[in-house]
Amino acid sequence: MGPSMRDVAERAGVSPRTVSNVVNDAPYVAAATRARVEQAMRELGFRPNAAARSLRRGRSGLVALVVPEVDSPYFSALAAELSEVAEQRGWTLLVEQTHGDPQRERRLLDGVRAQLVDGVVFSPWGLGADELRDRQDPAPLVLLGEQGDARVADHVVVDNVAAAEEATAHLVARGRRRVAALGARSAYGTQTAALRLEGWARALTAAGLPRDPALELPVASLHRAAGAEAVRALLAARTPVDALFCSTDELALGALRALHEGGVRVPEDVALVGFDDIEDGRYSIPTLTTVAPDLPAIARAAADCLEQRLAAGRGDGPGGAPGSAPPRAVVVPHRLVIRESSAGLRA
Amino acid sequence: MGPSMRDVAERAGVSPRTVSNVVNDAPYVAAATRARVEQAMRELGFRPNAAARSLRRGRSGLVALVVPEVDSPYFSALAAELSEVAEQRGWTLLVEQTHGDPQRERRLLDGVRAQLVDGVVFSPWGLGADELRDRQDPAPLVLLGEQGDARVADHVVVDNVAAAEEATAHLVARGRRRVAALGARSAYGTQTAALRLEGWARALTAAGLPRDPALELPVASLHRAAGAEAVRALLAARTPVDALFCSTDELALGALRALHEGGVRVPEDVALVGFDDIEDGRYSIPTLTTVAPDLPAIARAAADCLEQRLAAGRGDGPGGAPGSAPPRAVVVPHRLVIRESSAGLRA
DNA sequence: ATGAAAGCGCTAACAA
DNA sequence: TTGTTAGCGCTTTCAT
Numbered sequence: 001m002g003p004s005m006r007d008v009a010e011r012a013g014v015s016p017r018t019v020s021n022v023v024n025d026a027p028y029v030a031a032a033t034r035a036r037v038e039q040a041m042r043e044l045g046f047r048p049n050a051a052a053r054s055l056r057r058g059r060s061g062l063v064a065l066v067v068p069e070v071d072s073p074y075f076s077a078l079a080a081e082l083s084e085v086a087e088q089r090g091w092t093l094l095v096e097q098t099h100g101d102p103q104r105e106r107r108l109l110d111g112v113r114a115q116l117v118d119g120v121v122f123s124p125w126g127l128g129a130d131e132l133r134d135r136q137d138p139a140p141l142v143l144l145g146e147q148g149d150a151r152v153a154d155h156v157v158v159d160n161v162a163a164a165e166e167a168t169a170h171l172v173a174r175g176r177r178r179v180a181a182l183g184a185r186s187a188y189g190t191q192t193a194a195l196r197l198e199g200w201a202r203a204l205t206a207a208g209l210p211r212d213p214a215l216e217l218p219v220a221s222l223h224r225a226a227g228a229e230a231v232r233a234l235l236a237a238r239t240p241v242d243a244l245f246c247s248t249d250e251l252a253l254g255a256l257r258a259l260h261e262g263g264v265r266v267p268e269d270v271a272l273v274g275f276d277d278i279e280d281g282r283y284s285i286p287t288l289t290t291v292a293p294d295l296p297a298i299a300r301a302a303a304d305c306l307e308q309r310l311a312a313g314r315g316d317g318p319g320g321a322p323g324s325a326p327p328r329a330v331v332v333p334h335r336l337v338i339r340e341s342s343a344g345l346r347a
Numbered sequence: 348m349g350p351s352m353r354d355v356a357e358r359a360g361v362s363p364r365t366v367s368n369v370v371n372d373a374p375y376v377a378a379a380t381r382a383r384v385e386q387a388m389r390e391l392g393f394r395p396n397a398a399a400r401s402l403r404r405g406r407s408g409l410v411a412l413v414v415p416e417v418d419s420p421y422f423s424a425l426a427a428e429l430s431e432v433a434e435q436r437g438w439t440l441l442v443e444q445t446h447g448d449p450q451r452e453r454r455l456l457d458g459v460r461a462q463l464v465d466g467v468v469f470s471p472w473g474l475g476a477d478e479l480r481d482r483q484d485p486a487p488l489v490l491l492g493e494q495g496d497a498r499v500a501d502h503v504v505v506d507n508v509a510a511a512e513e514a515t516a517h518l519v520a521r522g523r524r525r526v527a528a529l530g531a532r533s534a535y536g537t538q539t540a541a542l543r544l545e546g547w548a549r550a551l552t553a554a555g556l557p558r559d560p561a562l563e564l565p566v567a568s569l570h571r572a573a574g575a576e577a578v579r580a581l582l583a584a585r586t587p588v589d590a591l592f593c594s595t596d597e598l599a600l601g602a603l604r605a606l607h608e609g610g611v612r613v614p615e616d617v618a619l620v621g622f623d624d625i626e627d628g629r630y631s632i633p634t635l636t637t638v639a640p641d642l643p644a645i646a647r648a649a650a651d652c653l654e655q656r657l658a659a660g661r662g663d664g665p666g667g668a669p670g671s672a673p674p675r676a677v678v679v680p681h682r683l684v685i686r687e688s689s690a691g692l693r694a
Numbered sequence: 695a696t697g698a699a700a701g702c703g704c705t706a707a708c709a710a
Numbered sequence: 711t712t713g714t715t716a717g718c719g720c721t722t723t724c725a726t
Contacts, residue, residue, distance in 0.1 A: 001405055002462065002485060004703055015713045020705060028711055045483055050463035051401035052703035055718050058348055060398060062441075070442075071427035071626075073420070080418035083444050092463075094409075095417075095442045097430050115349065115719095116397035116439075136392055138349060224630045257630045279418075280627050283571045283604045351719055362697045367721060375695050399719035402702050462703095 003044040012040035023048055063306065064094045064117045066108050068125045072222075073250065073278035075123070078144075081299035082121065089303060091118075100125030110136045119306040140309030142302045146191040151327040154305040158293045158334045160192060164199025165206075166336050167273045167291050168245050172207045174344035176243035176271055179204065182230055182255055183247030184216040196247045196275065214239050219251060227254025235262045242270055243342075249274035249281045249290055256284060256341070272341040286340030293334045301330040350391040359387035370395055410653065411441045411464045413455050415472045419569075420597065420625035422470070425491075428646035429468065436650060438465075447472030457483045466653040487656035489649045493538040498674040501652040505640045505681045507539060511546025512553075513683050514620045514638050515592050519554045521691035523590035523618055526551065529577055529602055530594030531563040543594045543622065561586050566598060574601025582609045589617055590689075596621035596628045596637055603631060603688070619688040633687030640681045648677040 005019045012019070014037060021029050022037040040046075054060040065082055067075040079095055086093040094117060098104040105127045109120070115137075123144040124132065132143070132152045143155035171179050181200045186193050197216070204211055217234060219226040227246065234241065235258070246252035252274030256266060264270050266286055274281055274290040281288030305328060312324050352366045359366070361384060368376050369384040387393075401407040412429055414422040426442055433440040441464060445451040452474045456467070462484075470491040471479065479490070479499045490502035518526050528547045533540050544563070551558055564581060566573040574593065581588065582605070593599035599621030603613060611617050613633055621628055621637040628635030652675060659671050 001702080005705095006703080016704080017706085017714080018712060021712085024705085030711065033712080047462050047483065049402070049703050051398050051407060052718090053705080054398035055396070055402050055702090055720085056704045056706085058718075069427065070417075070430060071420075071423040073418075073423075076418040076420075076423035076426075079423075079442070080416065080444060083417060083442065093442060095426070095430070095440060097427060115394050136394065224626065228630070253627075253630050257632065260632050279571065280600075283575070283600050285604065285607050285632050348718080352721095353719080363720080364698080364722080365696060368696085371721085377695060380695080396719050399702090400721080402704085402718090403720045403722085405702075 003046045008040045008046050012037045062117045063091045064120045066096045066122045068100045070097045074276045081295050085299045085303045102126030121302045140306050142305045154328045156298050156301045156330045158332050160195035161199040163291045163334045164196040165203045168200045168203035171243040178241045179243040180215040180241045181245050182217045183219045183251045185218040200245050222248050224250050224254035227251030228258040231255045231258035244272050246274045249276040249278045267341050289339045289342035292337050294332050297332045350393045355387045355393050359384045409464045410438045411467045413443045413469045415447045417444045421623045428642050432646045432650045449473030468649045487653050489652045501675045503645050503648045503677045505679050507542035508546040510638045510681045511543040512550045515547045515550035518590040525588045526590040527562040527588045528592050529564045530566045530598045532565040547592050569595050571597050571601035574598030575605040578602045578605035591619050593621045596623040596625045636686045636689035639684050641679050644679045
């Protein structure tokens, strides 16, 4: 099992206590002693045992990110961001994927590995507010995305309604009159899809345009394939459309492909906007107009929430653990990035 | 800190030993006793403490995946695969990114969080075979990608030379004569870039084509931006070229964009093949011909290697820990997926 | 089928 | 400035 502190202590002729002090570079260690201990550690190849440390300290330094899919461009970008933030704060990140499966979500929520992680950042798809509320695990939880009005836990969001409205308004301002909403309804995404649809509807209303149900295109998933399929159906139905508001960039890229195959030009015949600002959309042909959430801000906000809860739980701050501060909602900024897919003749 | 087994034991009127038996569903537990214990656990909201368990068992159930970037399409797809495999085997996956930074790689290699993980799957960019060899951590290591002939640890690879040769030969078979190699040299990637370049060179030689240094295009990174930049330079230099072998799909997608901007048609004027078979390449316009490594097989092979080492270390298998089995090299299959970017007039 | 008790490696209160 | 010691929660050998 490798050398322990006691082994090091013996070799250096000191007590375990001193070794511990050296390892955690506490004050009050004589330079000579420290040198001897470090020497002994090197000779023995000593590595502190994380399990023992966690057990003793009651904290592991582990934080879990639970997302539907780690290989979607959006979530992997999020994971990368959070990974950086975690690194900066001395945390180690553990990533789990749920595929939006409620059962899996429930299991992970109730202790990724029970009592292993100090906190959880969770992006739910399958679970609603009620189920989120009565989880067992005491570790602080930060939710990504809305959960209706119910404040179950701290959560970090972008203003989906406003963002979708902006994006749609942009299309209307470019002279488009038949703006379909792709991803209006989906099997997953809980609130998010609905909120983006609402933003779309508001923009139409504001522009005095009718809300045609034929323009609300449901999707089976949020992947490119689903976007392509929905657009193929749209083309087959010959529904007249001159713009597409897509609730994710992945859907938009699938749509782009299907439009291309259908001989429809983008943006000349149909303009396109997406949501998420994934890397791909910056290189697609044409490049994708999109809503860019401030990802670093999301990661930072999530980490801040956790950090506060951890500090409170520790009893450092006022309040203490039980009956602690009410759930916070952090709204993170976004911006509309205009690219080729919505460049029109009219300014 | 939450209820412990002792608390549960007291409430159920049994000893901690019995609670432990119930939790680990050992045999020899009377149905009635089990029911009482489970009842008590539910009432108290008992969750076994992972740290204590790891300490006692000397095993945490944690496995780390260390990659350069978690948000690159290739590595995130890999992470998703490995995450599934880990789940199946009852492991929890921990993901770390290094950005190819040698210092960070070294640190992670020497115990992601010392003695925390049972095994490490590592995709090195910055570190060479020598540095990999003398790491401190005793946890089993599986390397992804070649490390020259030096067998430092188990490793899982695709046959990069053969794959690159196939891909290039395909271009030649389509009648292309001036096939450039994009990503021939890069700051990162250790062996991999060199091996793919060698495959490219072999195909040219086999076809009796000259190897023109002007056709070896170095890149600053493996991102789309670098691919685009390299191609812009190529176009500016007016180097005649009728095909591009790109050592990754991301580079190919960047190249596609730059060619498009330069008014060069793909595949009519310039044919393109990539490497990795990332999702984007299946929807790009045109879709991307590419080498598809068998990702599930890679994840499985990596997990198998770890599992064997873990079993050996435990003393289950013959051999025991020290002087254990020599490093294994697993070669995983790949295939060339032909799509629009290399569809030519000639079959 | 269950209990008693030791100990995994570390930290921290108390002593010196 | 350093030593002594108890104990974090769990598993497991030895008894019964």
